[in-house]
Amino acid sequence: MRPFFTLTGKLVRDARWSLIFSSGALFALGWLFVHVASLNETRILKTLSAAPGEKLRAFRWMRDMGLEDAPSSTAIMMAFWNHPFIVLVVAVWAIGRGAGAVGAEIERGSLDLVLSRPISRSAYLAAQALVATAGLLAIALSLAAGAAIGSWYNVLRTPPEWLALLRPALNLAALGFAVHGYTLLFSSMDLVRWRPTMIGSVLTLAGFIARVIALIPIFKDEAWRPWAERFSIFSLYNPVDAVTGREVYSFDVSVLAGLGAACVGLAFLVFATRDLPANG
Amino acid sequence: MTSALIVTENLSKFYAATPALRDVTLQVHRGEIFGLLGPNGSGKTTAIRILLGFLRPSSGRASVAGFDCWRRSVETRRLVSYMPGELRISGSMSGYGVLKFLSGLREGDGLDRAVAIAERVMKLDLGRKVRKYSTGMKQKLALAQAFADPTDVLILDEPTSALDPSARADVLQLIREARDQGQTIVFSGHVLSEIEAVCDRVAILRRGRLVHVEDMGARRRLRMLLARFGGDEPPPFPEELELSVRRAEGAAWLMEHRGELGPLLRWLAEVDVQDVAIGTEDLRGLYDQYHGPGAAEDGEEFPQ
Numbered sequence: 001m002r003p004f005f006t007l008t009g010k011l012v013r014d015a016r017w018s019l020i021f022s023s024g025a026l027f028a029l030g031w032l033f034v035h036v037a038s039l040n041e042t043r044i045l046k047t048l049s050a051a052p053g054e055k056l057r058a059f060r061w062m063r064d065m066g067l068e069d070a071p072s073s074t075a076i077m078m079a080f081w082n083h084p085f086i087v088l089v090v091a092v093w094a095i096g097r098g099a100g101a102v103g104a105e106i107e108r109g110s111l112d113l114v115l116s117r118p119i120s121r122s123a124y125l126a127a128q129a130l131v132a133t134a135g136l137l138a139i140a141l142s143l144a145a146g147a148a149i150g151s152w153y154n155v156l157r158t159p160p161e162w163l164a165l166l167r168p169a170l171n172l173a174a175l176g177f178a179v180h181g182y183t184l185l186f187s188s189m190d191l192v193r194w195r196p197t198m199i200g201s202v203l204t205l206a207g208f209i210a211r212v213i214a215l216i217p218i219f220k221d222e223a224w225r226p227w228a229e230r231f232s233i234f235s236l237y238n239p240v241d242a243v244t245g246r247e248v249y250s251f252d253v254s255v256l257a258g259l260g261a262a263c264v265g266l267a268f269l270v271f272a273t274r275d276l277p278a279n280g
Numbered sequence: 281m282t283s284a285l286i287v288t289e290n291l292s293k294f295y296a297a298t299p300a301l302r303d304v305t306l307q308v309h310r311g312e313i314f315g316l317l318g319p320n321g322s323g324k325t326t327a328i329r330i331l332l333g334f335l336r337p338s339s340g341r342a343s344v345a346g347f348d349c350w351r352r353s354v355e356t357r358r359l360v361s362y363m364p365g366e367l368r369i370s371g372s373m374s375g376y377g378v379l380k381f382l383s384g385l386r387e388g389d390g391l392d393r394a395v396a397i398a399e400r401v402m403k404l405d406l407g408r409k410v411r412k413y414s415t416g417m418k419q420k421l422a423l424a425q426a427f428a429d430p431t432d433v434l435i436l437d438e439p440t441s442a443l444d445p446s447a448r449a450d451v452l453q454l455i456r457e458a459r460d461q462g463q464t465i466v467f468s469g470h471v472l473s474e475i476e477a478v479c480d481r482v483a484i485l486r487r488g489r490l491v492h493v494e495d496m497g498a499r500r501r502l503r504m505l506l507a508r509f510g511g512d513e514p515p516p517f518p519e520e521l522e523l524s525v526r527r528a529e530g531a532a533w534l535m536e537h538r539g540e541l542g543p544l545l546r547w548l549a550e551v552d553v554q555d556v557a558i559g560t561e562d563l564r565g566l567y568d569q570y571h572g573p574g575a576a577e578d579g580e581e582f583p584q
Binding site for chain 2: 003006007010013014108112114115116117119121273278
């Protein structure tokens with residue numbers, strides 16, 4: 001097992017600065033969103049209670065995020081967790097670690113040196129996936145930690161319970177794991193970094209755009225709207241549902257984790273059986 | 281040299297329809313230094329990558345100590361230390377960090393020895409970041425690790441390409457010492473003089489085919505004889521002489537002799553020889569038969 005831990009340790013060292021930056025950014029955002037929620041809580045509640053029958057964009061947006069009448073402070077706060085920057089930070093980490101695992105190492109020529117030692121390809125990829133997944137959990141938990149600690153310093157109507165914040169954080173990590181999974185799969189087939197990065201980014205962006213389009217009110221009655229929803233993995237990221245205890249939360253996390261695990265499993269299969277030609 | 285440690289049998293590798301290695305059968309014996317020679321694209325790197333389990337053979341098989349290089353790749357690599365032509369690793373690590381990382385991937389074996397070789401033989405400052413190393417220093421670092429690994433087989437891919445002359449001499453000495461300690465070394469390179477200086481046998485590859493395996497011990501005993509005889513042709517050779525004609529150059533005959541020099545000289549004293557020159561032939565002469573100007577094209581017979 002020592003070669004596995006040696007490799008894992010090196011991967012952690014290599015990734016530490018991007019991990020610290022990503023976690024720090026989301027910690028700060030978690031804190032900021034508590035602050036924003038505390039400042040706007042009364043107005044949001046008023047909007048929600050006054051809205052039925054009215055065609056207010058804000059009302060629709062909040063409904064689409066899963067907010068019902070008289071939501072808790074935590075649920076209001078969770079609506080902000082749909083912010084694109086949060087998704088962006090998680091996606092950048094997931095795509096970066098996935099594309100860097102194989103394609104980039106072959107391109108750089110560093111894979112030869114590692115795999116010439118007695119470490120199996122499965123162990124190599126397991127170390128890569130472990131660091132990426134642990135990083136995703138750390139980033140998502142930083143967001144939750146930022147929210148939890150921020151709630152000490154901001155006045156909320158119903159302050160969040162620590163454990164309640166773990167559920168949306170896990171949903172976010174599962175979203176990242178799915179993104180990481182398909183990027184890793186493409187990386188395991190490739191010889192360069194740019195291609196899996198591009199494919200992973202395009203797929204993720206397309207999913208995000210599909211989700212946004214599906215949420216636009218004027219498309220609400222279009223026949224293709226449910227398909228756009230289904231196409232997008234972002235429809236499985238619902239932080240409000242995660243704290244309101246809807247059953248759909250378990251489904252969302254399971255599907256995202258299952259998608260990620262299936263892609264990682266396929267990546268193992270591809271990587272274990274492929275040729276590793278010399279770079280250049 | 282008692283048994284074959286590395287064996288390839290009808291080993292071929294194709295990339296789509298393009299052959300990289302074709303039907304290569306060879307054996308590398310325990311405790312020998314085996315050279316791989318050939319220009320770029322001749323199949324040396326492909327052969328090495330198959331031995332390391334990086335490439336799956338299209339047909340045939342390769343094994344190290346009986347372990348199939350593809351199916352039992354980890355067991356194979358436990359027995360093999362590999363030094364790539366260039367060390368490509370994170371520049372943020374120190375020289376010591378690289379050695380520690382690489383030995384950690386081999387259960388921690390060989391770190392002390394690697395540090396000793398790097399500091400005393402290679403004269404490296406292991407506290408410096410690798411990004412501040414020159415190409416030659418990086419190569420020395422990789423060599424220190426390769427020579428320190430407690431493995432049966434050492435595969436060196438152009439191990440001296442970035443080194444200065446004195447460092448090259450040190451590396452050749454380390455190769456000899458490794459052989460003397462029982463390691464088997466596969467030495468792939470382009471510098472013929474280095475291959476000639478240390479190798480026990482040399483394989484020459486051409487367009488993926490193994491075209492010649494030379495016993496360097498016999499080659500060191502080889503004498504080239506350029507002689508002009510009294511008649512149109514040389515007199516018949518006595519059977520005990522290992523003499524063969526390579527080619528005629530006008531009235532002169534170029535011959536090679538692989539046996540003891542005494543019987544040859546005695547025979548020359550007896551026959552009608554008008555002029556004679558005896559010398560040795562370096563590896564370049566052999567190499568040029570396959571890769572030099574006028575070398576046989578594919579499909580033609582190669583000289584044996």
